[in-house]
Amino acid sequence: MPGLEGLLSSAAMSTFVDDLRKEFARVVIVAPSVIDSSAASVLSTVVDADLLVVQKRRTHRGQLGRAIGELKAARAYLLAVVLTKS
DSSP, rough: OOOHHHHHHHHHHHHHHHHHHHSSSOOOOOOOOOOSHHHHHHHHSSSEEEEEEEHHHHHHHHHHHHHHHHHHHHOOEEEEEEOOOO
16 A cells, blocks of 8 residues: 555546546645655645645744745745744
């Protein structure tokens, strides 16, 4: 059985996302933290853009830099950074 990253990068996932695009104007996929998992970086290959959510008082500058670096390395299109209080 393939791991999560294998499943997310599979042709089946690509087809699934394409099918969702045909049905809905916007599709949002929530992934684990870029720092904790490679799932977001892997998903960036099948989505149009990425939003990076940063938690006020919990996300440190170094973590933010690493997260942006991971997305850049994955050649993700970072659309925006969202700052949350919680």
